[in-house]
Structure formats: structure tokens, C-alpha cells
Amino acid sequence: MNRRRFGKMVGLGAAGSMLGPFLDQLVTEAEGQTGDRKRLVLFTSGNGFVERNYTCEARSETDFDLSPTLMPFAPYKDDLLVLSKFFNPHDKALHGNQWATLSVLPGGTGSQLRDLPPGGGGVSIDRHLAHTVGAGDRFSSTAVGIAEGGNNILCVSVDGPGTPFPAIGSPVQAYGTWFGESTGVSEMELRRRLAREQSLLDGVLGDVNATRSRLAPYEQERLDQYLDSLRVLEGQLAGAEVLACEPVPPDDGLDRNNLDPRVVRAHVDTTFAAQQCGLTRVSHISILGREGPHNRYGWLGDMRGHHNNYHENDWDMILNIDHFILGEIAHYWGRLKETPEGTGTMADNTIVVYVNTCGGKHHNGQNLHAVLALGHMDGYFRTGRYLSFDEGQHAISDVYVSLANAMGLPIDTFGDAEICQGPLPGLTA
Amino acid sequence: MVIVLMGCEGQLSEPSTPGDPPPPGQRAPVGEPPAPSSLAPRLVRLTPRQLENTLRTIVDDIALEERLSASAQLGSGFGSSGAFSTAAGRRHLTEPHVRDIYDAMEDAALRLAEDPAALASCLAGGLDDASCIETFVADFGARAWRRPVSTEERDRFVATWTSAREDGSPEEAFPVLVRAMLMSPAFLFRSEFGEAGAESTDVALEPYELASALSYVLADGPPDRTLRDLAAAGDLAAPTTVEAEARRLLAGRETASGVVAFLAELFDVAQVRAVVKDPDLYPDFDPALTRAMERESTLFLADVLIDGDARLGTMLTASYSFVDDRLAAIYGVDPPSEPFGRVDLDPAERFGVLTQPAFLAAHAHPDETSIVFRGRFVRFALLCEDSPPPPEDVDANLPPRNRDEVTLRDHTEEAHSVGSCAGCHSLMDPIGYAFERYDTVGRYRTEDHGLPIDPSGQIVGGELPRTFDDAQGLVDLLAESEDVTSCVARRFVQYALGTEPPIDDPLVVRATAAFQESGGSVRELAVAVVTDEAFRVRRRP
Numbered sequence: 001m002n003r004r005r006f007g008k009m010v011g012l013g014a015a016g017s018m019l020g021p022f023l024d025q026l027v028t029e030a031e032g033q034t035g036d037r038k039r040l041v042l043f044t045s046g047n048g049f050v051e052r053n054y055t056c057e058a059r060s061e062t063d064f065d066l067s068p069t070l071m072p073f074a075p076y077k078d079d080l081l082v083l084s085k086f087f088n089p090h091d092k093a094l095h096g097n098q099w100a101t102l103s104v105l106p107g108g109t110g111s112q113l114r115d116l117p118p119g120g121g122g123v124s125i126d127r128h129l130a131h132t133v134g135a136g137d138r139f140s141s142t143a144v145g146i147a148e149g150g151n152n153i154l155c156v157s158v159d160g161p162g163t164p165f166p167a168i169g170s171p172v173q174a175y176g177t178w179f180g181e182s183t184g185v186s187e188m189e190l191r192r193r194l195a196r197e198q199s200l201l202d203g204v205l206g207d208v209n210a211t212r213s214r215l216a217p218y219e220q221e222r223l224d225q226y227l228d229s230l231r232v233l234e235g236q237l238a239g240a241e242v243l244a245c246e247p248v249p250p251d252d253g254l255d256r257n258n259l260d261p262r263v264v265r266a267h268v269d270t271t272f273a274a275q276q277c278g279l280t281r282v283s284h285i286s287i288l289g290r291e292g293p294h295n296r297y298g299w300l301g302d303m304r305g306h307h308n309n310y311h312e313n314d315w316d317m318i319l320n321i322d323h324f325i326l327g328e329i330a331h332y333w334g335r336l337k338e339t340p341e342g343t344g345t346m347a348d349n350t351i352v353v354y355v356n357t358c359g360g361k362h363h364n365g366q367n368l369h370a371v372l373a374l375g376h377m378d379g380y381f382r383t384g385r386y387l388s389f390d391e392g393q394h395a396i397s398d399v400y401v402s403l404a405n406a407m408g409l410p411i412d413t414f415g416d417a418e419i420c421q422g423p424l425p426g427l428t429a
Numbered sequence: 430m431v432i433v434l435m436g437c438e439g440q441l442s443e444p445s446t447p448g449d450p451p452p453p454g455q456r457a458p459v460g461e462p463p464a465p466s467s468l469a470p471r472l473v474r475l476t477p478r479q480l481e482n483t484l485r486t487i488v489d490d491i492a493l494e495e496r497l498s499a500s501a502q503l504g505s506g507f508g509s510s511g512a513f514s515t516a517a518g519r520r521h522l523t524e525p526h527v528r529d530i531y532d533a534m535e536d537a538a539l540r541l542a543e544d545p546a547a548l549a550s551c552l553a554g555g556l557d558d559a560s561c562i563e564t565f566v567a568d569f570g571a572r573a574w575r576r577p578v579s580t581e582e583r584d585r586f587v588a589t590w591t592s593a594r595e596d597g598s599p600e601e602a603f604p605v606l607v608r609a610m611l612m613s614p615a616f617l618f619r620s621e622f623g624e625a626g627a628e629s630t631d632v633a634l635e636p637y638e639l640a641s642a643l644s645y646v647l648a649d650g651p652p653d654r655t656l657r658d659l660a661a662a663g664d665l666a667a668p669t670t671v672e673a674e675a676r677r678l679l680a681g682r683e684t685a686s687g688v689v690a691f692l693a694e695l696f697d698v699a700q701v702r703a704v705v706k707d708p709d710l711y712p713d714f715d716p717a718l719t720r721a722m723e724r725e726s727t728l729f730l731a732d733v734l735i736d737g738d739a740r741l742g743t744m745l746t747a748s749y750s751f752v753d754d755r756l757a758a759i760y761g762v763d764p765p766s767e768p769f770g771r772v773d774l775d776p777a778e779r780f781g782v783l784t785q786p787a788f789l790a791a792h793a794h795p796d797e798t799s800i801v802f803r804g805r806f807v808r809f810a811l812l813c814e815d816s817p818p819p820p821e822d823v824d825a826n827l828p829p830r831n832r833d834e835v836t837l838r839d840h841t842e843e844a845h846s847v848g849s850c851a852g853c854h855s856l857m858d859p860i861g862y863a864f865e866r867y868d869t870v871g872r873y874r875t876e877d878h879g880l881p882i883d884p885s886g887q888i889v890g891g892e893l894p895r896t897f898d899d900a901q902g903l904v905d906l907l908a909e910s911e912d913v914t915s916c917v918a919r920r921f922v923q924y925a926l927g928t929e930p931p932i933d934d935p936l937v938v939r940a941t942a943a944f945q946e947s948g949g950s951v952r953e954l955a956v957a958v959v960t961d962e963a964f965r966v967r968r969r970p
Contacts (some may be wrong), residue, residue, distance in 0.1 A: 148705025
């Protein structure tokens with residue numbers, strides 16, 4: 001019996017569901033989190049979010065018409081920031097910045113690294129926030145993603161050189177990981193189970209330490225990684241508590257990681273639940289967010305695959321696919337706006353961001369990155385604005401600094417310090 | 430060594446160097462790949478497939494590979510990532526991956542606990558007898574860990590069981606114990622520490638380590654009883670015994686799985702699963718067909734290796750294969766009586782693995798072939814030569830082509846003859862021309878939209894530049910090429926040792942010599958590597 005099945009077996013059931021929103025609010029208020037807990041949800045995709053599609057007709061920063069591509073955000077135009085033409089000079093490949101997209105440091109592309117896994121030269125912005133503002137959360141950050149083929153999940157979250165942070169591919173697995181211990185169980189069952197898990201981890205940790213003590217220092221590092229990860233896991237388990245919120249598990253049929261609108265939506269909703277239940281405050285949802293994947297958005301009528309639509313200049317289909325991706329982001333934002341928190345809604349304390357790893361062109365779009373963001377972060381950002389900078393004026397890391405500041409992390413540089421000028425000017429209230 | 434001509438900046442695939450130190454609190458990468466000929470004592474992490482194969486010797490229906498592969502980040506196949514699955518041993522045990530191991534081992538432990546008596550006969554009497562639990566730890570450990578369990582280890586795991594028993598029933602505590610043993614480094618890794626207490630700098634692997642090293646490299650799984658008995662008796666030390674064991678393993682379908690996996694990864698046969706085709710042109714191209722293509726090429730490579738002459742040249746030139754009904758239709762031959770039976774192919778059309786659909790379809794666009802992808806693959810996989818992406822200022826899309834007026838070859842030739850394109854494309858494209866007689870799903874054709882196809886080309890650089898008339902001419906040149914044999918020897922060393930060797934690594938030099946002397950036998954290449962001193966001796970730093 002795995003934890004997910006275990007979680008389903010005993011529990012609050014329907015009563016929990018009905019009480020859910022009410023309990024959420026009580027818990028939030030009891031924990032004094034109202035207004036304090038800032039959250040970031042990052043969406044990424046690949047193949048390019050091209051300049052012609054994100055460019056809006058603008059008479060001023062605040063007086064602009066959404067481009068056709070941005071229409072899924074029409075109901076939320078006042079919450080939106082359209083920021084564009086940022087450069088990222090690192091890990092440039094034909095198809096985007098690869099692992100440097102979110103780290104803005106040179107690391108090496110897949111084709112240059114052999115035995116070591118690829119992964120940017122630094123930590124990605126989501127994982128940097130995980131290690132800082134998210135460090136006390138049960139899950140310092142979450143990452144989910146779709147696989148291109150086989151098991152190759154395309155996601156550019158990374159903890160450091162050569163250390164990608166793997167995304168979870170199946171929404172069912174993600175749900176089990178985040179909620180398995182803590183939903184639908186009685187307090188006593190949970191404690192007994194966690195005690196057994198602790199025996200397990202004590203045993204494994206003792207065994208790893210005993211093995212480690214026999215190794216030369218240079219070889220201990222390999223087990224140190226294991227120890228580090230086991231301790232994180234131990235902390236995740238120790239922090240398990242019977243949650244007041246009652247998330248809805250994805251259908252068992254969605255235990256897969258392929259490009260399917262139901263799988264994507266399940267990732268979106270499960271991530272929302274993890275944030276709503278307070279398990280994490282930093283999340284990454286990668287819809288094939290690395291390089292130029294060839295997957296077919298078949299349900300949209302995409303016959304030749306995302307990648308080849310660019311090569312064939314099929315702008316109608318690219319628009320359809322952009323609408324799907326932005327539609328998922330809008331769905332997430334809509335859920336935030338309808339979920340009470342404190343005296344407002346979750347949307348008051350959350351920023352939802354979209355970055356395309358290829359930048360503003362399918363090939364070599366690294367100087368034309370756009371960043372879309374929904375959320376004022378409790379009045380920190382002035383939203384409802386369209387800011388297009390001159391090419392070469394700002395590195396994309398300036399945007400990441402602004403996001404980190406809005407999350408309560410007072411940094412003034414991120415990634416490559418030579419090109420980062422600090423927070424993007426003119427964003428804050 | 431291949432000489433790179435005409436200004437292509439393509440680098441030979443030398444190992445990378447790590448970047449700047451990580452921020453505090455994060456671990457550095459494991460380090461620069463060490464030279465295979467002087468490896469230090471080390472832990473080698475097993476791949477998800479090797480872990481699965483290990484447990485399947487105990488319970489045959491356990492699945493771990495699919496469950497663990499995504500978070501293990503094995504990459505996207507050798508052809509695109511340049512890393513074999515065995516490089517997993519150098520990857521980080523990241524937090525999400527360890528979480529995955531934790532979950533997967535729970536399922537595995539519960540499956541194993543379904544029939545405790547099969548794991549230790551005394552458990553038939555119940556799961557609450559401490560002395561029987563001791564017996565179980567020793568017996569199960571010996572199988573799962575591929576070596577005897579020390580007294581200290583046994584006591585430690587019995588204590589884990591005792592602790593779990595305090596918080597749960599015997600039925601709850603027993604899987605906790607099994608799971609702890611499956612999360613032990615003794616299960617997840619194999620060690621190459623060498624004999625304890627040895628004084629010298631160079632230490633030979635101890636017998637159980639050598640048995641595991643041989644078995645996981647050649648068989649992709651744990652040592653069988655014969656190897657375990659040899660290790661227990663201390664009879665594995667003699668080089669002749671190691672060679673005899675290697676030859677025994679390489680003679681069997683199951684026990685040569687590691688070398689078959691090497692060949693399948695080298696020729697990137699699984700990559701076809703990741704491609705799509707234009708459904709208007711190829712409505713039948715579905716996941717079942719791509720799996721059949723992958724299976725075909727894997728069966729073919731295994732057949733040459735195990736039942737054939739094992740020569741790389743045969744893998745590159747033979748005109749037979751193993752097909753089902755759908756593949757038979759692609760080849761235009763009668764289907765065999767049994768699915769994936771052997772069929773002879775037209776010797777004027779098909780020549781080895783590079784003319785099979787798995788390669789041809791994986792290295793092509795959805796609606797037409799790709800001269801560049803196919804040519805680049807050959808230069809990378811078989812000539813150990815990489816090429817950089819197109820320069821930034823170049824539109825890497827071919828200009829639109831009127832397919833009724835100009836062939837893809839002529840169109841490509843014209844587009845790539847100018848400026849910064851020519852340097853690299855003059856190396857890749859003339860090899861890719863050879864495959865133009867195979868469409869994007871691998872069907873043979875003589876015309877490109879009604880225009881005759883010219884499949885002639887040349888291998889530029891390296892040994893004397895050689896021209897060829899068609900795919901057969903190309904594969905014949907590749908089959909005879911010393912550049913190819915030295916590259917493939919280097920690739921096998923990379924696969925077997927889990928670390929990419931420099932081109933002049935002494936082990937690579939010795940392996941290349943043995944490979945060439947044997948007339949290009951992959952079997953002899955494998956024997957040469959696993960019997961080499963570098964395979965069984967570790968050097969203390």
C-alpha cells in the first residue's frame with residue numbers, strides 16, 4: 001500500500017470536503033499567515049513565446065490593447081504585467097537558454113556535458129527561493145512537468161551546477177508525494193505510521209553513516225548527497241500533519257506524464273492545492289519547458305507538432321497552443337481570485353509568472369524574452385501595465401530580482417552579477 | 430582521431446569541467462570525470478534498470494525502471510545527450526529522486542512481503558520471531574546486496590525491525606525492514622573499494638565486487654549463482670577465470686543484456702519513441718509502431734552479438750532483420766510466421782542498423798527526411814565528433830522548397846554551401862545524403878517527390894577522404910574504418926566504466942587495439958575491457 005492509497009483508506013471523506021474552505025480560512029488565520037505568506041507559481045514552456053505574439057499595441061504603460069495571443073488574460077488585464085525584451089546570454093543554444101533560463105549563469109548545454117547531468121551554472125530562481133523563503137515549508141518548492149518521450153521530463157529547475165531538480169511527471173504521483181501522508185487519516189493513524197517511517201529512516205540513515213565512515217573523503221560526497229536528501233525527506237515526513245484542507249486527488253487514470261490537457265490541468269490543480277494547503281510557497285509547472293520539443297497538441301488540431309509549427313510558420317496553430325498555455329495560467333489565477341484568504345483572496349499574495357525557455361524566437365530568441373506576471377503581491381507591484389524595454393537594456397535576471405524582493409527576499413542581484421542591475425525599475429508601487 | 434576541416438568549430442567530445450562553486454548549502458557536482466585507466470576506489474550507483482533486474486531475481490514481477498527513470502534524469506538518449514544510462518552513477522541523488530526511491534521501495538517491499546516464506550523459509554511460521562528475522566536479513570541481504578551481510582549490518586537492520594515493531598504489527602514492521610534494506614547503499618550502489626587492508630596504492634577489487642562489476646556491465650543485472658560461487662570460493666582472481674566468465678555471459682541472451690543495451694544506446698534506437706510524423710502522410714505511425722521499431726533494432730543487434738559473428742561491421746551491413754507485420758509492410762517483405770521472426774531483406778536496399786526504421790525515423794522530420802540529423806548522428810556516435818549549433822545570426826530553417834522542382838539534397842546543398850553554414854555542414858551533409866533513399870519512416874524509395882535521388886556522398890576528414898555511391902557504400906566504408914572502431918571502443922569504455930575517457934586513455938588504446946585485431950568483434954571488445962587491469966584495479970589517491 002503506498003501513501004496515496006493509504007490516504008484514501010481512512011478519513012474525513014465528504015465531511016472534510018464540505019468543511020474544506022471554512023477550515024482553510026480558520027487555519028490560515030490561526031497561523032497568522034494572512035498577508036505574510038507570499039507565493040510564486042512559475043509556468044514555463046518551450047519552442048518560443050515570440051515577439052509578434054506578445055507585443056501589444058500600447059499608447060502608454062497603462063493604456064494598451066492585449067495582443068490576440070494574450071486574450072486569455074482579458075478578464076485579468078488589471079492584474080497583469082507584460083514585460084519584455086530581456087536578454088539572457090548564457091547557455092545559448094539553437095533552442096533557447098536551456099538550463100540557464102532560470103539561473104542566468106553559464107553551466108553547459110546538454111551537448112557539452114557528457115557524464116555529468118546538464119544543469120545551469122547556478123541555482124534557478126524557483127530553487128533559490130526554495131532554499132531561502134521556502135526553507136521552512138514542508139516542501140521547499142514543487143516542480144511538475146510533462147515528458148517529451150519516454151521519461152525525459154522537460155523542466156529547468158536546478159539546484160546548482162550539474163544538479164537539476166527533477167520535476168514530477170505524473171499528477172497522481174505528485175499528489176501522493178505532497179498529500180499522501182496527510183489527507184484523510186486520523187491523527188492517531190498518522191502518528192503510528194510516521195513512527196514506523198521514522199524507524200525506517202533511522203535505520204537507513206544509520207546504515208548510510210556506517211557505510212560512509214568506511215569511505216575516503218572524496219567518495220563520501222556521494223553518500224553525503226544521499227544523506228542530505230534523506231534528511232529533507234525526514235523533515236517532510238516529520239512535518240506531516242492532518243491537513244484541514246481537503247484537496248481533490250487526480251483520477252488514477254492520470255498517472256502518466258504525457259502531453260494531454262487533462263494531465264496538464266491535473267498538475268495545475270494539484271499544485272494549487274499544495275499551495276492552498278500551505279505545503280509550499282514556490283511552485284514550477286513546466287509544460288514542456290525546455291528547448292524545442294516536438295510534442296503534438298493533438299486536441300487543438302496540431303498535426304505536425306509544436307516545434308514544426310514554427311518551422312512552417314503556422315501562426316494560427318502557435319496561437320492556439322499559446323492560448324492553451326496561457327489559459328491554464330488564467331485558470332490558476334482565477335482559482336486564486338475565488339479563494340478567500342484573510343480579508344481578501346489568495347490572489348493578493350501570489351504571483352503567477354510565465355517564461356518561455358526559448359525566449360522571443362524559436363531559434364536564438366535569447367535577447368527577446370518576455371515575462372508575463374499576474375499579481376500585485378499585496379500592493380508591491382503596480383499591475384495592469386505593459387513594459388517593453390529596449391533590446392539589451394535589461395537581463396532577465398532583473399525580473400527575477402524583482403520577484404524575489406516581492407517574495408520578501410531582499411536581494412539586489414541574481415545569477416550573473418556582471419549583467420544584473422538589480423530589481424527592474426518602475427515595477428513597484 | 431578525426432580531423433575537423435573547413436572551420437567547423439565542432440569539438441571532440443572531451444569531458445567537461447565543472448562550473449563555479451555552488452552557493453553555500455548546495456553540493457558541488459561530483460567532479461571532473463576521472464580517467465578510466467586509473468580510477469580511484471569508488472561507489473557506482475546502479476541504474477533503475479539494474480535495480481529492477483536485481484529484484485527480479487528474487488520476485489519476477491517487480492517493476493522499478495519506469496518508476497525511477499524520470500527523477501534519475503537519465504537524459505534523452507545517447508544521440509542527443511551524449512551520456513549513456515550508466516552515467517547515472519555520477520548523478521546527484523537529488524531530493525525528488527530520493528523521494529521516488531523511498532516511494533518505489535515501499536511498493537517493492539510490500540510486493541516482496543506478500544510471500545515472506547519465499548524470502549526465508551522460517552518466516553512461514555510468522556513474522557514475529559527475532560531469530561528468524563536475523564536469518565532473513567542475512568539471506569535477503571546476500572541476494573539483494575550481492576554479497577554477504579556482516580554481523581554489524583545484520584544487527585543494525587534487526588534493530589530497525591525491532592523499532593518498527595514497537596510502532597506496528599508484525600505485518601507492518603516486516604515491510605519496513607525490507608524497505609530499509611532496499612534503501613541501503615548496499616542495494617543502490619555497488620562498491621569498487623578493493624581488498625580491505627591492502628597496503629599498496631593499487632588495490633584489486635575484492636571477489637564480490639569483481640563479480641558485480643562483471644555482471645552489471647555485461648549482463649545489466651546481478652551476479653548469477655556461478656559468479657557468486659566463484660566469488661565465495663575466492664576463485665575469481667585469475668585473469669583466465671574472468672575471461673572465461675565474460676565469455677560465458679556474452680554467450681547468453683539474458684546474460685549479455687548489458688552489451689546489447691550498450692549497442693541499443695549507441696545507435697539510439699529508443700529515440701524513435703520520442704518523434705512524431707505528419708498524420709496526413711503517415712497515419713499509421715503510432716506508439717505501437719515505434720516500439721516495434723525499437724524492438725526490431727534491439728533484436729537485430731542482439732542477434733549479431735550473441736548468435737552471429739559479433740562484428741560491428743555486420744551490424745552495419747547485414748541484410749536481415751526481425752519484424753512483425755507492420756514492419757514487414759514498411760520493408761515490403763512477407764511477414765514472418767511468428768511476430769519478430771527473422772526475415773531476409775533486399776540486399777540492394779538494406780544494410781544493417783543504419784538502414785532500419787528505428788534509426789531512419791528517429792532522425793528525420795515529421796514530413797520529410799533530414800540529411801542533417803542523419804549525417805550528424807553518424808559523425809557523433811560513430812566518429813566521436815560533435816558539431817556546434819548553428820551560429821546565432823543564421824536562420825537555421827531551410828528556406829521554403831518547391832518539392833516538385835528541387836530535391837531535398839539539392840536544396841540543402843545550395844542552402845548550406847554559403848557563409849558560416851559550410852564549415853560544419855560539409856562534414857555532416859555528405860554523409861546524410863546516403864540515407865535519402867529512405868523516407869521519414871524508413872521506407873525505401875528512389876524518388877523524392879518524383880525527382881530522382883542521388884545518394885552519393887563522401888566522408889570528409891579523418892582517414893583519407895572517401896567517396897561512396899549510396900548507403901551501401903557508406904556503411905561499407907564505416908565498417909572498415911579505423912576511425913569508427915577507435916570511436917566505438919571509446920564509447921564502450923565510457924559505457925562500461927560510467928565515465929567518458931579522453932581519446933588517449935591507455936585503456937581506450939588497449940581496447941581499440943583488441944577491437945581492431947579481432948576484426949571489429951564487439952564481443953572481443955567487451956572481453957578486452959572487462960579483463961583489463963584498469964577494470965579490476967583501483968588506484969588510491
